[in-house]
Amino acid sequence: MAELQDELHATAEVGELDRPVAWPEAESLDAVETDLGTDPLEQAHAFLAGHPVADGYSGLPWALRHLPWFDLELGESAVDTDVPRMREGHVGSLFWSLHLPEGLAGDRAVGATLEQLDLVKTVVHAHPEGLRMAHSAAEITDAQYCGRVAVLLGPAGADALGDSLGILRALHTLGLRVLTLSGASWASEAGLTRFGEEVLREMNRLGVLADLSGTSEATISRALAASKAPVLFTRSAAWALRPHPANLPDHVLVELGAAKGLCLVPLTAEQAGPSVRDVADHLDHVRALAGAECVGLSGTYDSGAAHPQDLADASCYPYLIAELFSRGWPETDLALLTSGNVQRVLRSADFTARAAQQRREPSTAKIAELDG
């Protein structure tokens, strides 16, 4: 990641001639890749400098909501994520979750989601040196070239929709890019209802990614079939290694690979296991079944979950990447894991949306008409 230059060059002393400014030697990706050293941790740092992590889930907005005072720029011990630690961990972009605590439903959920959106904008605005809002893959890259960590909005909970496609469009206008389907009346154990499918089609038309973590198998297979854009699992590991309700059984991972979706493995003790090796095992497993193009990382920091040892906060990604290096992951696969896959699904969602907008008008379907 490009670093910020604070000063262009110092002024010359009086009487002394300006010396020509030396251009730093151009850094090519090849140079980074051929000079990784032999120590896995050094390798990991050097690799991540060129391929920063796209973190698929951060619970920071709700964690910040109740802090009376905080400064992410200088470091904030009350949370797991701040700018210095993200720089140390080579985090290049992250999705800020707009999920609400349970108990906020109905119109309260819509209002609380707007407040969360407002809080994110305010926080990002208050840290112009460290953070920048991004709404697309290209804007993530732009932010990184400017030395900023890109912040994307989402996932939001399905409650935030109030079962209205108009609100979905309003939230998209306000920057939302991922929506979690679990918990919605139209994405239940029985699968997607007709309205649920219409929600998915409208998400495709807008370019909002569907997050299927926590949904039923019936919903997953229907969404995989119906969605024109790749789907996400923002917090799912492998069921075969750790039976957790949000983890994915092997056959779903295979289906996901066929549909070119993306499974973001959470760095939590509950879903992945207590050590870095456990997380790496999940990544190995998902990569083996779904493919290297379908696996990514989800820090899940500041969401209240316990994290594996050595992965306690946003600065710890190099330890994980080092473990993967020592397991022989090729750099191409690691590049996909850290950010390439997230870039791909974002681009793909944008492309799908542009195509769909040529064909479809905004949907005015009502839940009562389709599911009533």
Next chain:
Amino acid sequence: MSFLDEARALLADFPVVDGHNDLPWALREQVRYDLDARDIAADQSAHLHTDLARLRAGGVGAQYWSVYVRSDLPGALTATLEQIDCVRQLIDRHPSDLRAALTAADMEAARAEGRIASLMGAEGGHSIDNSLGALRRLYALGVRYMTLTHNDNIAWADSATDVPAVGGLSAFGREVVREMNREGMLVDLSHVAATTMRDALDTSVAPVVFSHSSSRAVCDHPRNIPDDVLERLPANGGVAMVTFVPKFVLQAAVDWTAAADENMRANGFHHLDTTPEAMKVHRAFEESNPRPVATVATVADHLDHMREAAGIDHVGIGGDYDGTAFTPDGLDDVSGYPNLIAELLDRGWSSTDVAKLTWQNAVRVLGAAEDVARDLRAKRGPSNATLEQLDG
């Protein structure tokens, strides 16, 4: 050249900025936003006061579309977002006639292109669900004024048509006004109690608007503006946009409406009941008591007085089309504005006066709100005060 021809020529240069049109609500109620069923590119005179051809005929150059939602139902914020979505869809569907406008500069650009600048106004503080965060997100979605109340009081402001409760604005209500100033959202004082108008004028450092209100001195109805408030507009810089609703502007219609409501209550119905039995009682009353009819001259009387009290730089137009069942003769729908301008020219208003009334004042006020917001944003961060904290 007749006054009407002259009016049309003037409107071609300085089209009407209308402060309030309830088309989105009408589309929601009539067809649940099925915009094909009420395509405004076609003639909708059978169903609506508003369609594109009549807006053009009326010389409308900018429209604040109201994203009003009812205040007596839960889910106001949800419904407001749907109303905003409706306006955005209308703009997307008719790109050669409508242009989204977020600033005064956008309004001027739309006028230069010959498109109708489309702005949004929220009608009633219930739309933000007591949340300043939600207020800021509504601004981000394009809402450029918020009427502080609708017909009912809300927790932090008194309405003109409800019993006094907090006596104007509460502490949180004043914080809402300050936050609106900081965002650049105009404070709209139509529908609010006179006490709220005065409190808002005391608090706001940006010009205020009355998006659709007339003069109380001409017709004594609580929805209209008292003279002492009109007289404060020059100092504040705001604009009062005259409305056409007969039961607010014509004293005979005010009295008739009061009698009709009383008759409904005497027969055991709520005065706004529109069930068939209630309407039967209402029609029987109307047959024996013909409804008084307002005219273009009635509205011009209000403008003459408002100009007298507030000054020519502080008057505008807010028809409330598709938000009222009845309209004055000659101002039957959005194509009627030239008749009003012709009447004013007949009364001796100059072309400079008319340009201020129709276009310049309203554009100036939005620009002034933007200037204030730029200033305030540099001075203080967003407020996250809550109703509980301030009004306890």
